[in-house]
Amino acid sequence: MKPIIGVVPLIDEQKESFWMLPGYMDGITMAGGIPIILPLTNDKEEISQLLDTVQGILLTGGHDVDPSLYEETPIPECGAISRERDSMESELLKQALERDMPILGICRGIQFLNAYLGGTLYQDLTTQRPSDTEHHQSPPYDVPVHSVMVMEDSSLFRILNVRSLYVNSYHHQAIKQKADSLKTMAVSEDGIIEGVEMEGKRFVWALQWHPEFSYKTDDNSRKIFMEFVRNCFD
16 A cells, blocks of 8 residues: 655645645655645644554645744744744654654755754855855756755665755755754755754655755656655555
8 A cells, every 4th residue: 555645734824725835745646655735733632643644744845944943033034934833843743753754854844853853043044154055046946056965874875876966946044053863964065954864763854955846857856755755655
């Protein structure tokens, strides 16, 4: 049977709606999984029941992470936050990590995972860590705009067998101080941590770039989704 993957919803407050980019769903489907959009809840019992139903979790992009999570005050350049998502993902991660469930984080996913585990973030790269590297590209979003170096002792290297990747990039926050429990898998050409994993776990990867936009044209993006889904099989 195909594994069911729970996908954290995106939120549009202006339209009072939840929504989803098709690439998250289609990337999982391409890799052999069945994606479902999770309801937005921080209820412990409901999340426990949801995790009884799915075999893996995808942490999507979206809102900025609330700086209070890593004990900082928002700067003016910090974008819109969603305390509902922060609360849900905190409980979701707590229970999923306790169960040793496979987790893949993308963009906000790497940022939230790091903050949840005790790391900190750049609230705005342009303000706090300016660089000539393009981290916030314009459409089309499947076009690579900068390189990342892949650590040779990482799971990412083991799967892709490459020392460098050219990736797409659409973010303005990023890991500042890495959480102690995370191991670096990839670093951008200007030194930003772009990929992390948790050793000793079945599968916990998080990436700063966007394989959900590039999996149709990029073999390495497909391999990332496929490795995630492969680990979700019971």
